[in-house]
Amino acid sequence: MHRREPENPMRKTLIFTALALASGLAFAQADKPADRDAARAEWRAQADARWAASDKDGDGALDRAEAAAHHARLGENFDRIDANSDGRISREEMRAMHGKMRHGGRGGHRMQGYMAGLFVGMDDDRNGAISRAELGDKAPRIAENFAAIDKDGNGEISKEEFRAFRKAQRDERRAGKAD
Incomplete structure (x- = not known):
C-alpha cells in the first residue's frame, strides 16, 4: 500500500506563482525590442x-x-x-x-557623462571653470558646497576641483557602507 503525503497548499501556490512569473518574464523579454523600437520611432517622430x-x-x-x-x-x-x-x-x-x-555613456560611466555635461552647461564664459555667478541657482547642492569644492579659493570651480570633490564624496559613501 502506497502512503500518500498530505497536500501542501502553500507549496502549490509557490509553484504556480513561480511559473506565472517565469512565463511573464519570457513574454516581456520577447516584446522588449519591439517596444523599444516603437518608442524610439515615436520619440523621433515627435522630435521631427x-x-x-x-x-x-x-x-x-x-x-x-x-x-x-x-x-x-x-x-x-x-x-x-x-x-x-x-x-x-x-x-x-x-x-x-x-x-x-546626455546622461549616458557606456560601461557604467553614466554619472560621469552627466556631470561633464552639467559642468559644460554651467560654464557660461567657456573658460573651463564655474564661478558663483555662473552657478547661480542652477545646482543648489553644488552652490552650498562651493567653498569646499573651490580648494584654491580663487572663486571658481575647475574641473579638477569638481572631480576631486566628487571622488571624496564617493569615498565617504563607500566608507559609510563598509561600516
Whole structure:
C-alpha cells in the first residue's frame, strides 16, 4: 500500500506563482525590442514635428529668433550650441549638444557623462571653470558646497576641483557602507 503525503497548499501556490512569473518574464523579454523600437520611432517622430514647427522659414536650421521662440533655454544657450558660429543651429549641432548633455555613456560611466555635461552647461564664459555667478541657482547642492569644492579659493570651480570633490564624496559613501 502506497502512503500518500498530505497536500501542501502553500507549496502549490509557490509553484504556480513561480511559473506565472517565469512565463511573464519570457513574454516581456520577447516584446522588449519591439517596444523599444516603437518608442524610439515615436520619440523621433515627435522630435521631427517639434523641429519642423520651430523652423518657421523651413531652411532646415534654427536661427536665434526661432530657437528662442522654441524654448527659452535654447535661446539662452544659442552660441554654445551653434558650434560653427554661423548664426544657425543645425540638426547635427543639436544632436552633438544632446550627446554632450546626455546622461549616458557606456560601461557604467553614466554619472560621469552627466556631470561633464552639467559642468559644460554651467560654464557660461567657456573658460573651463564655474564661478558663483555662473552657478547661480542652477545646482543648489553644488552652490552650498562651493567653498569646499573651490580648494584654491580663487572663486571658481575647475574641473579638477569638481572631480576631486566628487571622488571624496564617493569615498565617504563607500566608507559609510563598509561600516
